Amino acid sequence: METGYRGIPIPTIKRLPSYLRLLQGYREQGMEMVSATTLAEELGLKPIQVRKDISCTGIEGKPKVGFVVVNLIEAIIHTLGWDNATDAIVVGAGHLGSALARYEGFERYGLKIVAAFDVDPNKWDTWLGDVPVFPLSKVKEYIDRNHVNIGVLAVPADQAQETSELLVECGLLAIWNFAPKDLRLPDHVVVQRTDLATSFAVLSAKVRQKMNKKELSSEVDDW
Amino acid sequence: METGYRGIPIPTIKRLPSYLRLLQGYREQGMEMVSATTLAEELGLKPIQVRKDISCTGIEGKPKVGFVVVNLIEAIIHTLGWDNATDAIVVGAGHLGSALARYEGFERYGLKIVAAFDVDPNKWDTWLGDVPVFPLSKVKEYIDRNHVNIGVLAVPADQAQETSELLVECGLLAIWNFAPKDLRLPDHVVVQRTDLATSFAVLSAKVRQKMNKKELSSEVDDW
DNA sequence: TAGATTGTTAATCGATTAACAATC
DNA sequence: TAGATTGTTAATCGATTAACAATC
Numbered sequence: 001m002e003t004g005y006r007g008i009p010i011p012t013i014k015r016l017p018s019y020l021r022l023l024q025g026y027r028e029q030g031m032e033m034v035s036a037t038t039l040a041e042e043l044g045l046k047p048i049q050v051r052k053d054i055s056c057t058g059i060e061g062k063p064k065v066g067f068v069v070v071n072l073i074e075a076i077i078h079t080l081g082w083d084n085a086t087d088a089i090v091v092g093a094g095h096l097g098s099a100l101a102r103y104e105g106f107e108r109y110g111l112k113i114v115a116a117f118d119v120d121p122n123k124w125d126t127w128l129g130d131v132p133v134f135p136l137s138k139v140k141e142y143i144d145r146n147h148v149n150i151g152v153l154a155v156p157a158d159q160a161q162e163t164s165e166l167l168v169e170c171g172l173l174a175i176w177n178f179a180p181k182d183l184r185l186p187d188h189v190v191v192q193r194t195d196l197a198t199s200f201a202v203l204s205a206k207v208r209q210k211m212n213k214k215e216l217s218s219e220v221d222d223w
Numbered sequence: 224m225e226t227g228y229r230g231i232p233i234p235t236i237k238r239l240p241s242y243l244r245l246l247q248g249y250r251e252q253g254m255e256m257v258s259a260t261t262l263a264e265e266l267g268l269k270p271i272q273v274r275k276d277i278s279c280t281g282i283e284g285k286p287k288v289g290f291v292v293v294n295l296i297e298a299i300i301h302t303l304g305w306d307n308a309t310d311a312i313v314v315g316a317g318h319l320g321s322a323l324a325r326y327e328g329f330e331r332y333g334l335k336i337v338a339a340f341d342v343d344p345n346k347w348d349t350w351l352g353d354v355p356v357f358p359l360s361k362v363k364e365y366i367d368r369n370h371v372n373i374g375v376l377a378v379p380a381d382q383a384q385e386t387s388e389l390l391v392e393c394g395l396l397a398i399w400n401f402a403p404k405d406l407r408l409p410d411h412v413v414v415q416r417t418d419l420a421t422s423f424a425v426l427s428a429k430v431r432q433k434m435n436k437k438e439l440s441s442e443v444d445d446w
Numbered sequence: 447t448a449g450a451t452t453g454t455t456a457a458t459c460g461a462t463t464a465a466c467a468a469t470c
Numbered sequence: 471t472a473g474a475t476t477g478t479t480a481a482t483c484g485a486t487t488a489a490c491a492a493t494c
Contacts, residue, residue, distance in 0.1 A: 017420035063469045095322035192426035197240035203415035286452045286493045
């Protein structure tokens, strides 16, 4: 069966948060209108791309003047689904998990970390900022009682697969995986990696390419 | 002037670390050969894509049997430039910066965090694992004396731009930016973002798309 | 040999970019 | 008005995927 609807392209989705941050800054400065040209220049993109991206949010602009800042902000937040706060748990309260649990910026994305879980008894009943740490064995009970949709996975690589399976059994719909491990999970589960290795690989490659180009001659970018 | 050489596609670069992790596991298990088909199945990719990716590393396989595991490992490490260790500093020793400084997995990528810097005097002369924390005011001196190429930026968003400019003035070639802020830096500097907002945006979008599909095709969920 | 897998060449797909008419 | 900016339609570009001959 064909739905035909493809949704907003992922590359566009990835740029929306950048627009949003910029626009929120503009709003604080009291700016009411902004052109795609300005946004593009600020972010090192091409105006045409910014216009295409904006069109995905459903907002229309006025020729010569541009777009209404607050409308754009609202539309982007809505497009990203960040207007409905989602509760999440952090699983694995090591260094990275702790940092994530304490990170205050998530609120801006409509993401609320409500609890953390770990297998280490020394961590039980401590707090990471406002976030309580519980035994991992209690995670099912917690998820059942509270409305948790997302699991932020920050366990060691060798425990990532089994822990993620546990979370799926508990009914979580989406897993944000910070462990350096590719997970094999059922199709109905959304998995998003934030893989330091991948990110560093791209960094390494860019450095290499830049050095090669310098050797050869000059310029050109991508990312 | 045309160089013609475009380098390895970024999407391929991003998949190489996944292959590498898998292959290193195979090596530990004593496997000597592996087919693209197997790798693909394990990672949820198509065999043809894996073959294309592998061809970028310059390794050739044998029909019917596949590729020599250790050759592949070596070639991927070399392609990523992970065989030459690079020294890096972490700038910003808050929760995230501390976690990054303490993260032991970087060694596998040929990345070595040699020092951290912060403006907060309470953090000076403490240690994050094996990594000493110094005053940010000493960063230029440190970079000049030691061979540091990469800066890992983990400061608050409102300090990211100026701090990154400082690092560029100190001569760093590349900045790995964990701050939720888009940096404007000279073209000769390589910037790689690891932006939680972007990553979460993709997660949010995938969840939405999945829910839309479910609505269209049949069942209705609520959450 | 037969069959699985490789590597290459061509087709497809999707995103970016260009061109340009519409408009305030 | 004149000129900058928008939105749309078409062209380009690059990555993925398909097709298939080569090969162990």
